Amino acid sequence: MLEKVIKNFNLSVPPRELQNKDPKVVLQVVMSRWLPLAETIMSMVVTCMPDPVAAQSVRISRLLPKRELTEVEIVLNSDVVIEAEHVRKCVEACDSSDGAPCVAFVSKMFAVSSKIIPQRDHHSMGKGAESDECFLAFARIFxxxxxxxxxxxxxxxLYNPLKDEAIQKHIQEAEIQSLYLMIGQGLKPIFVASTGNVVAIQGLGQHILKSATLSSTRNCWPFSIMMFQVAPTLRVAIEPSDPADMGALMKGLRLLNRANPFVEVTFSSRGEQVLAAAGEVHLERCIKDLKEIFAKVSLEVSPPLVFYRESVEGEGTTFLDNLKALPSAEDHSKWEMSREGPCH
Structure with missing residues (x-):
């Protein structure tokens, strides 16, 4: 069967690879010659995915929804409202002209070794420079x-351009030190990036914790908060093997929290440092990053923590109201008392 496929599609497969005793390996070799994964995915993306102009007109309602303002707010801040609406229309139209306001969204911060950053500036590495790690912003230009x-x-x-107190709390000004085009695991320095591009930005590590909206004007509404479909459910308690490394672990947890937007770090009632991840594979990756990149200390990891909680539920609008409405104790038997212990 495989020989027929190779002949019909004129595939070039070395005979040595076809002699493998594992049929899965042989099938993988033939399929990789017939439909290479990288080329297949790229061709499907080009064919099926909409271009940035068409995509943003559909996504604008979720990314940058229209704000409901009162007449008083519109009258008192007419200039701000007009400019903010102009910015929104430019984002919707995917305007890449020189006169259009620059708007980008940083979805996460990721750590890379300072050694792989081309033409790096040692004075601009931020806090990550202490551990030979530099945080870059993963951003898309809209x-x-x-x-x-x-x-x-x-x-x-939480930024609101109409409120003066919000301007002081939820807005910062920073300079973009370097722009990089991400090619595999490498970074290619660029000087200009237009609308629709995804770039890595250096120089924002001290200003952004996980995500933020970048704008060339103050009169711009921030993008909506990223919503995850699931929540971290697998929790373990971690501590350093050597108590003297507690400071390094705390610093590593802060860096991990920035680099991985899905991680949750909390303290239990018993004083344990609890790390929450999305699953077993995600947890293994987080522990590995702590040991090798962020904390660089030996760790003791507990078995998964399971929390049991009990509750009482009744069918109806409100359990207590329906319970009071029952005429006698005999009718109480109509209610089902459920006891559950969900795992978190």
């Missing part, structure tokens, strides 16, 4: 043009 050396405003999800 409007305008982003340039190396440009100053932008960093807007948190």
């Amino acid at each position: 409007s305008g043009i982003l340039r190396s050396g440009q100053k932008v405003f960093l807007l948190s999800a």
Whole structure:
């Protein structure tokens, strides 16, 4: 059967690879020659995925929804409202002209070794430089043009351009030191990136914890908060093998929390440091990053922690109200008392 497939599709498969005793390996070799995974996925992306202009007109309602403002707010802040609406229309149209306001969204911060960053600046590595790690911002440009050396405003999800007190709390100004095009595991320095591109930005490590909106103007609404479909459910308690390394572990947990937006670090009632991950594979990766990159200490990891909680439920609108409405104790038997212990 495989020989027929090789002949019909004119595949070049070395005979030595076809002599493997494992049929799965042989099938994988033939399929990789017929439909290489990288080329197949790339061709499907080009064929099926919409271009940035068409995609943003559909996503704008979720990424940058229209704000419901009162007439008083519109009258008192007419200039701000007009400019903010202009920014939103530029994002919706995927405007890449020079005059369009620059708007980008940083979805996460990721750590890379400072040794692989080309033309790195030792004075701009931020806090990660202490552990030979540099945090870069993973960003997508939605409007305008982003340039190396440009100053932008960093807007948190709670920023409101109409309120003066919010301007002081939820907005920062920073300079983009370097832009990089991500090619596999490498970084290619670039000076200009236009709308629709995904880039890595250096120089924002001290300003962004996990995500933020970048804008060339203050009068811009922030992007909506990223919503995850699931929550971290697998929890373990971690501690250093040597108590003297507790400071290094605390620092490593802070760095891991920034680099992995899905991680949760909490303290239990018994004073344990609890690390929550999405699953077993995710947890293994987090522990490995702590040991080898962020904390660089030996760790003791507990078995998965399971929390039991009990509750009482009744059918109906409100259990207590329905219970009071029952005329006698005999009718109480109509209610089912359920006892459950969910695992978190």
